[in-house]
Amino acid sequence: MTVVREHDAGADPRVEAEKLRQLVGEAVGDDITAGVGGPKNGTAGAHFALIQSEHAVALGPGLHGHGRTIHFDELGAFCFVLNQPARDVELFAQRLLGPLLEDPKNEDLIDTLESYLRNNGSPNAVARQMFLHRNTVRHRLRRITALTGADLEDADTRLAFQLAILGRRALAQLAS
Known part of the structure; x- marks a missing residue:
């Protein structure tokens, strides 16, 4: 599942992403991992954020465990690579x-x-x-x-x- 949304300056994206992960996990009956990319502007930025979130889902569980919300910036040196x-x-x-x-x-x-x-x-x-x-x-x-x-x-x-x-x-x- 992928969600792309406009950044709301008043909302904490980490809290919002975790709420969404829990809702989807309950709906599908599984403890899922969610990936979050950084806030970006425009269509190209949204695409880049999508790639970052996919990377967070692919690499994050190996670094931080399955069944949580992982932000791209939590991948450490992998972010640079x-x-x-x-x-x-x-x-x-x-x-x-x-x-x-x-x-x-x-x-x-x-x-x-x-x-x-x-x-x-x-x-x-x-x-x-x-x-x-x-x-x-x-x-x-x-x-x-x-x-x-x-x-x-x-x-x-x-x-x-x-x-x-x-x-x-x-x-x-x-x-x-």
Whole structure:
């Protein structure tokens, strides 16, 4: 279900969206998830808000759980990635992660890299999270560096990898 309405300056869109979600959920007998895009002006703006709400429904439950109202701006860094054309996101991710994606045996490297980024660059935290020996993690990080030529100590490089991974995940979830 999609609802496009004119923004009422006196109404709180979060409260209004939640009321509507609950009404529809009761009517269909299910706890549904609702997505809300930002207030936009004009026909093009309404279309953009619709896309944002679809993204909130597609990605929000994985981040915040099913059966609630999720606003596009609650998607965190996904907002940045999703405001780019899909083809640009694909090319960006391929450029950074391509050497790791070429061989299916390297899937463990992608998982290790993602864990490394989520754990603020701590090989020990990665080892604990992935149930690996810390030397295995360090070996994988050296392989990632060798394959990509990237300096994982550089903050900008880590941010770029994080955005590439988020972009791949977002596009995969939107495609499913």
